[in-house]
Amino acid sequence: MTRGRLEAFSDGVFAVAITLLALNLGVEGPGHGPLLQQLGDRWPIFISYLISFFTIGIIWVNHHALVDNIVVVTRTLLFLNLLLLLFVVAIPAATSLMALYLVRGDTDSHVAMALYAAVFEGMALAFTAIFGWTLGEGRTRHPVPAEARRSAWWRFSIGALIYIFAIAVAFVSAPATLALIGVVALYYIVERTPAGQRLDR
Amino acid sequence: MTRGRLEAFSDGVFAVAITLLALNLGVEGPGHGPLLQQLGDRWPIFISYLISFFTIGIIWVNHHALVDNIVVVTRTLLFLNLLLLLFVVAIPAATSLMALYLVRGDTDSHVAMALYAAVFEGMALAFTAIFGWTLGEGRTRHPVPAEARRSAWWRFSIGALIYIFAIAVAFVSAPATLALIGVVALYYIVERTPAGQRLDR
């Protein structure tokens, strides 16, 4: 298996998932009140579209940086990658469900938001598993020095830890969880990871 | 990050978005009057399908011409590109909403059309930002001469200016805005941009 086809398939899945997000953007339509009011009432849908869109975008950017360094593609890597995609593919549905209940603000909005954060947690764990796999002897083109490993583990752990925390917070305040997940997205956009630094060199 | 994967992911998103446009093409179905009459009543859906389809097609053509010249792919470029795709992905939903309200012709049709034009405005601004980024020292294979820069800025500005104007016009006449956006699409198809000229050489 060449790395190229792993990337092509993953890129395809990322591209479809990020585009399906927009299927949530509709409104109930004519006969359900003025359009501006309908749009206003559905603000969680627009916020969650932004957050989910950039989170998938970040995963894609980081996925590339990680996979680009890999020299051997084994069956184990392929299935870890499928596990990652399993969660990526679930993001549009989880976003839609979360936004639908957040609009209503009832008790179920806590459950829906916890589920949304749980999908991101699963994605972060799968990503960490792929990163862990790349640390094996002779699996990457450029060996990853010990210090870079520590900082990379730390960076991944932050995401996975905050998402777990976000699941718990969802049962107290659903909007607070959404804000947390948005902050994680911002952090990963702004932060210069080693991979990001290499990109910017 | 190689340019190749940026293109592959963007092409995937363009391809999915342009195909999802056609999900709007249905009618209400049996029991809602003769089919020909249903199709006739829904003419805005067919017109807006054409306009949105060719506008996404043009963005894709220009995106290629722009990205093809880039030598370094930085994190900044990746996120500007994500910003562009954020608006591209929203086009099918905005088209659907606009066409749905334009069919009814009520006061909300102004709001829906303004939103439609606003998505194109956002797309044009993101595109201009990417163009601006490419002007940085050493970012393109072929340096862009001063004169070509001026004409390119002018070309991009025209799109962004007309789309802003189209947002305002939407509150006076929604069909006039649709016509304006169609004219912009025609202009970009016919016009020989420097990139287009290079293509045709």
Place this chain on the structure above:
Amino acid sequence: MTRGRLEAFSDGVFAVAITLLALNLGVEGPGHGPLLQQLGDRWPIFISYLISFFTIGIIWVNHHALVDNIVVVTRTLLFLNLLLLLFVVAIPAATSLMALYLVRGDTDSHVAMALYAAVFEGMALAFTAIFGWTLGEGRTRHPVPAEARRSAWWRFSIGALIYIFAIAVAFVSAPATLALIGVVALYYIVERTPAGQRLDR
């Protein structure tokens, strides 16, 4: 523009369109009679899925054979290609509409079937336009000899002629049109085009 990106984008659109076809495959669901009976009543949906699937597949195969031979990618070619994709993208919606009305067998089923054939006609004409474009001086790697041109024009004309005939037949018998379009698909699968012969060498 390299040929590669034209192919990548087109492949993406073909892949999404062919997959969206399957969105029609559902039934009305529990509470609408025994499942087997529902499936039986909806046979036009399954037949039309097969016909549309293989027709898109054939277009993809022929598209490759045609584009593979091209050396220059001009703006004109890009827009002819967009025109082809405009019809390809409309196939799932036209298939869905046609099958929906064919199930009912009422007078509108003639209109829906004519529309279905008209989308294929548009696709065949766009394909012929691309083929015509490739005959221009110096546009292909391997020059197309005069005899091959004649037979290729003939082959394309057959498709475009039968589809036009199929539009007319739709107003007499919708199932006959569906059968005609199925026969065209079979013909293109079985027939050894020059491109096909080159493939099989």
Place this chain on the structure above:
Amino acid sequence: MTRGRLEAFSDGVFAVAITLLALNLGVEGPGHGPLLQQLGDRWPIFISYLISFFTIGIIWVNHHALVDNIVVVTRTLLFLNLLLLLFVVAIPAATSLMALYLVRGDTDSHVAMALYAAVFEGMALAFTAIFGWTLGEGRTRHPVPAEARRSAWWRFSIGALIYIFAIAVAFVSAPATLALIGVVALYYIVERTPAGQRLDR
């Protein structure tokens, strides 16, 4: 036809089909009972999402291993590949139908589950046909030794045999069929095929 474009188109179809699976993941929404209870009642949807997702993933992995070894791409191969994709594309719809009826557990759930297994049977047979085609003289880069052929035939036959058995079992117990199909997926994930061994070397 280069192998590259066959792979690109197939990867696109696999990517879209695997992502469309998640369209089934929604619930009936507010007003249909507590969210947790709705999610609990719909467990077959989540189980079948997992099984269909990994089965498509496995087909993709095996498809790559098979196609990667091919040196000539003939028209026959292209249409065998289209036949495989015909079944792949039908998986999301078959999954959705099966899960919808399994939730209800009525007599139609047997029919829906048999249909689900039949789609996998069709996919396995198409895959076997492609494998059989590759055994022709001079069609693969690395000739497949007689022993590897026997074990490969055996491996493919197991899948196709179990799926046929699963169709029959569906009329006795729908959940048992689902479990069988899940076991086949696990088997193909864990098993080291010759192709898999090559991957892991």
